[in-house]
Structure formats: C-alpha cells, structure tokens
Amino acid sequence: MSVVRKILEKHSQPKRETLIPILQEIQEELGYLSREAICEVGEKLNLSASKIYGVATFYNQFRFEKAGLYEIQVCRGTACHVKGSASVLEALKQELQIEPGGTTRDGLFNLEVVACIGACSLAPVIAVNGEFHAGVSPDSIKEILNTYRERVVENDQGK
Numbered sequence: 473m474s475v476v477r478k479i480l481e482k483h484s485q486p487k488r489e490t491l492i493p494i495l496q497e498i499q500e501e502l503g504y505l506s507r508e509a510i511c512e513v514g515e516k517l518n519l520s521a522s523k524i525y526g527v528a529t530f531y532n533q534f535r536f537e538k539a540g541l542y543e544i545q546v547c548r549g550t551a552c553h554v555k556g557s558a559s560v561l562e563a564l565k566q567e568l569q570i571e572p573g574g575t576t577r578d579g580l581f582n583l584e585v586v587a588c589i590g591a592c593s594l595a596p597v598i599a600v601n602g603e604f605h606a607g608v609s610p611d612s613i614k615e616i617l618n619t620y621r622e623r624v625v626e627n628d629q630g631k
Contacts, residue, residue, distance in 0.1 A: 475501045476512045486517055495528055504535045540575045540582035542620050544568075545599045549588035556609070557596040561585065563610035564598075567617060580624060581617070 479497045483490050491513070498509050510524045517524075528534040546561045561572075564583055568576050575582040591597045594606035598616070605616055 474512070476509045480513065480516050488517060488519065491517060491519070491524065491527060492531075495524075495534060499534060503539050504537055506536075535573070535582075537573075537575050537582070538579070540580050541624065542581050542600050543584060544581055545584050545586045545589060546572075547587075547589040547591070547595070547597050547599075548585050549592065549595075551592035551595040552589075552597060555595040559610045560596050560598065560608050560613065563613040567613050580621065 476498055479494060479501065480486055482497075483494060486494060494513060494517075495505060498513070499505055502509065505528060507521075510521050510528070513519070514521050514524050528536075544564065546557060546564060548557055548561070565571060568581055568583060570576055570581075570583055572583050572585045589597055589599055589604070591604055591606070594604060596608050598605050598608050600616070600620060605612075608616070
C-alpha cells in the first residue's frame with residue numbers, strides 16, 4: 473500500500489476541507505509532493521490535479537521536488553539585503569546551477585530564499601540544515617559548499 477493511500481485512509485471521509493492537512497502529511501512522509509501523490513489525492517477528493525497544484529503553490533511550505541541532502545536557506549531580510557545577500561544568492565545560484573526552489577542534479581543541495589532567518593546581527597547569513605554561516609560573501613560560497621561536499625565523501629568512506 474502506498475504512503476499516500478495510507479494517509480488518505482487515515483482520513484475517514486476526506487473532502488476538500490482536508491486537502492491541506494493531507495498534503496502536509498504526504499510531504500512530511502515523502503519530503504515533497506510528487507505528481508503521482510497529487511493525482512492520487514485528486515482522485516480520492518474528486519479534485520483536478522490543477523486545483524490541487526493551485527492550492528499547494530499558494531503556500532510556500534510545499535515543495536514539488538525531492539529535497540537535497542542539504543537545505544540551504546538564504547536570508548533576504550532587510551539587514552541581510554543591506555549587507556549584500558542578493559550577491560550571495562547569485563553566487564549560490566551560479567555555483568549550484570539551480571534557482572531557488574530547485575535541487576542540484578546530484579541531490580546534495582536545494583536552495584530556498586527566506587524572508588528572515590532571525591539572525592540579523594550576523595548579516596548576511598545563510599543556513600545549511602539549520603547550521604548558520606555568518607558574514608557570508610560571494611567569495612566564501614564555494615568554500616562553504618565544499619565543506620558539505622567533503623562531509624558526504626567522509627560519510628561514504630566511513631561506511
């Protein structure tokens with residue numbers, strides 16, 4: 473039985489009002505909302521896939537691609553903006569070859585832009601899986617990313 477079917481069965485009589493909680497549960501289990509999951513939910517709730525995408529894309533909590541091993545959040549709050557987070561974001565996009573919301577081909581990184589991380593005194597700041605990097609510059613991006621790439625290699629060698 474699929475994960476989606478199990479979630480749908482937990483809701484005794486799923487209807488439109490339960491769409492968001494169902495999508496949240498699916499994403500919690502799978503890490504994202506797959507096309508197949510959306511179609512399965514649509515069939516059960518008698519909603520078109522486009523309706524479900526419309527609802528899901530309205531909320532920035534939902535993702536439609538599998539997340540990378542490392543989630544990079546770039547703060548674009550006022551303090552970070554003033555201190556140059558736009559150029560940090562550009563450097564990340566160039567180095568990773570992805571846009572915000574995307575995942576690298578190797579599955580290591582995904583990139584998200586957030587309104588504020590709440591670490592204004594560290595501006596500009598990025599967080600990688602919750603680990604903060606303060607005073608980030610475009611020149612420091614490659615070194616930061618290589619730290620995480622090396623962790624993957626170390627973990628692979630330790631197996």
